[in-house]
Amino acid sequence: MNHYQHLNIEERENLLLFLYEKKSLRFIAQAMGRNVSTISREVKRNRNQNTKEYSAVKAEQKYHVRRKKCRRHAKLDNPIVYKKIKELFIEKQWSPEEIQNRLFFENSPIQISYTTIYRAIYAGKYDTLQEKRSKGNKGAKRHLRHRGKPRGQKPRGKVVISNHLDQRPDAANKRERLGDFEADTVAGKKGGACLLTLNDRLSRIVFIAKCQRKIAAEVAA
Numbered sequence: 645m646n647h648y649q650h651l652n653i654e655e656r657e658n659l660l661l662f663l664y665e666k667k668s669l670r671f672i673a674q675a676m677g678r679n680v681s682t683i684s685r686e687v688k689r690n691r692n693q694n695t696k697e698y699s700a701v702k703a704e705q706k707y708h709v710r711r712k713k714c715r716r717h718a719k720l721d722n723p724i725v726y727k728k729i730k731e732l733f734i735e736k737q738w739s740p741e742e743i744q745n746r747l748f749f750e751n752s753p754i755q756i757s758y759t760t761i762y763r764a765i766y767a768g769k770y771d772t773l774q775e776k777r778s779k780g781n782k783g784a785k786r787h788l789r790h791r792g793k794p795r796g797q798k799p800r801g802k803v804v805i806s807n808h809l810d811q812r813p814d815a816a817n818k819r820e821r822l823g824d825f826e827a828d829t830v831a832g833k834k835g836g837a838c839l840l841t842l843n844d845r846l847s848r849i850v851f852i853a854k855c856q857r858k859i860a861a862e863v864a865a
Contacts, residue, residue: 650707651678651686656700659686663698720764725754729761730770734787740765819846829858 651659655676662672669687673680690703720726732738738746740758747754768776771783816824822844830839838858842851855862 651682651703653700653704656686656703659683660698660700663687719756719760720769725756726769728754729756729764733761733765734770734784737787739789816845822846827863829855829863831858 655678658676659672662675667675669683670680672678673683676683686703687698690706691698720729729743732743732746733740740761743761744756744758747756764770765784765788768783775783813824815821824845825842826845828841828843830841832838836857838855840853840855840863842853843849
């Protein structure tokens with residue numbers, strides 16, 4: 645484990661005072677409880693190359709600049725990555741999961757996780773200036789499959805279940821005979837046409853028919 649601590653502003657001010665008094669680096673290091681190499685590196689790195697003078701304030705400023713540069717930057721801060729993700733998400737309407745997996749599949753130099761994309765979307769990173777000014781506009785979240793809405797389960801109507809699965813004949817459960825069908829509907833637009841699927845449990849043959857409306861009479865017919 646690295647226990648090294650960078651010099652703070654108070655230590656730099658003390659260093660400046662010792663340098664003004666013409667103290668040796670070894671003396672300064674001992675007085676400050678620091679390694680002599682730490683003091684030597686601090687003076688060499690932060691003093692003015694022309695005048696050879698050391699400034700505690702400027703040294704502190706340089707330290708924060710270097711500290712900011714060495715930290716890990718967000719991937720979407722890169723304009724090339726930002727532009728690529730914007731093209732796939734906004735223009736091509738890809739989901740964050742599709743973007744991550746497609747870039748990985750193509751061995752693209754741009755690799756990014758879908759969670760990072762989601763965070764950027766919900767943080768408004770892809771919102772236009774007009775969308776940011778509008779209070780009611782959801783911005784780029786509208787391009788998500790759920791349009792930025794919570795992914796909680798939607799409440800269902802109170803449908804009376806006439807037959808339960810535990811009442812299904814044992815032969816149907818074991819797929820021992822033909823003619824035991826499982827039915828389901830594939831809905832389109834609300835109130836519009838739908839597909840009815842009938843799947844035979846034994847043969848796995850599927851019959852598909854179109855119903856003009858998702859109502860009992862159409863499905864029964």
